[in-house]
Amino acid sequence: SQQGEEDPQALSIQEGENATMNCSYKTSINNLQWYRQNSGRGLVHLILIRSNEREKHSGRLRVTLDTSKKSSSLLITASRAADTASYFCATDGNDYKLSFGAGTTVTVRA
Amino acid sequence: KAGVTQTPRYLIKTRGQQVTLSCSPISGHRSVSWYQQTPGQGLQFLFEYFSETQRNKGNFPGRFSGRQFSNSRSEMNVSTLELGDSALYLCASSLDRGSIGELFFGEGSRLTVL
Numbered sequence: 001s002q003q004g005e006e007d008p009q010a011l012s013i014q015e016g017e018n019a020t021m022n023c024s025y026k027t028s029i030n031n032l033q034w035y036r037q038n039s040g041r042g043l044v045h046l047i048l049i050r051s052n053e054r055e056k057h058s059g060r061l062r063v064t065l066d067t068s069k070k071s072s073s074l075l076i077t078a079s080r081a082a083d084t085a086s087y088f089c090a091t092d093g094n095d096y097k098l099s100f101g102a103g104t105t106v107t108v109r110a
Numbered sequence: 111k112a113g114v115t116q117t118p119r120y121l122i123k124t125r126g127q128q129v130t131l132s133c134s135p136i137s138g139h140r141s142v143s144w145y146q147q148t149p150g151q152g153l154q155f156l157f158e159y160f161s162e163t164q165r166n167k168g169n170f171p172g173r174f175s176g177r178q179f180s181n182s183r184s185e186m187n188v189s190t191l192e193l194g195d196s197a198l199y200l201c202a203s204s205l206d207r208g209s210i211g212e213l214f215f216g217e218g219s220r221l222t223v224l
Contacts, residue, residue, distance in 0.1 A: 033212070042114070042200060042215035088153065096207045097166050098143070100153035 004032075004089040004101035012107045019076040021104040023089030024069075032065055033090045033098070034074050043088065046074075079108045112136065114203050116216035124224050128189040131219045135182050135203030141165075142184040143213065144176060147198040156199075159184050160207055188221075196223045 004025045013019050023032070031050045035043040049056045049065045049072065056063045062075040076083055086103040093099070115134040123129050135142050143166075144156040155168040159178035176186040182203070188195055198220050202213035 031210075035213075035215075040198065040218075040220070042217045043202075043213070045212040045214070048212060090213075092210075095166060096158065096210070097155050097168070098213065099155065100145075102152045 004091050004099065006087070006089055006101045006104040008104060009102070010105045010107070012109060013079055014109050015079060015081060017079055019079050019083070019106050019108075021074050021087055021106070023072045023074070023101055025072075025089075025091045026070065027093060028067075029091045029093070031092055032063075032072050034061075034063060034072075035088045035090060035100075037086045037088065037103070039085075046087075076106075079106075081108050081110055084108045114201060114214050114216035116199075116201050116219050118219060119217065120220050120222075122222045122224060123191050125191055125193060127191050128187065129191060129221060130185055130187045131199055131201075131221075133184045133186075133201030133203075133216060135184070135201075136214055139203035139205055139214070140182055141204045141207055142178055142182065143202045143204070144184070144186050145200045145202065146170075147200055147218070148196075153200070156186065158207070165207065191223045193223050196221060 004023045007022045033048045034046040037043045047058045060077045065072045086105045088100045088103045090098045090100045117132045141160045143158040146154045158166040162178045173189045178184045198218045200218045202215045
């Protein structure tokens, strides 16, 4: 079963615009991670945020975490064509399993 | 530093056959996790091996099995293949137990069952 659920399922934006996607999860976590997957390829780690952190930045990426609402958001600023991909949130549990959501497919139009 | 290597990248099998997939983790990584990815079910956790021991298992039938060798390389096996086993099988390695930190994924093995 999937712990995290991303929203929206798909997103289409113009190059240069910002893209925001959300992740909601059900049980308490130690950390939450975001990954990117280009079509049919392996996943690439983007950022990890721990349960005691509220916000984290990495280049054009900004991740927030609200443990009281059991939700996280990923913001990609000034999007580029190369950002076209599927984005997944992944949450851990006390069982060391990393569970992935269904993903948000982002299309950046030139 | 070489990344995670999965072989074969593509394979076609028929129902009833069995298949073995291989994963070579990043040097020094002790944990290898396997995931099945399908359009309908998304990424589903199969199992995790750490120091040659299976530490975690997902909700898959016993037809799915795996092992890890002393050099941390891992294999997974699916016996009596069914059409529904068609998927992208992803292997990921990490320094420590799977969920503690970043996972490094291979490019996957795409299995088609006819």
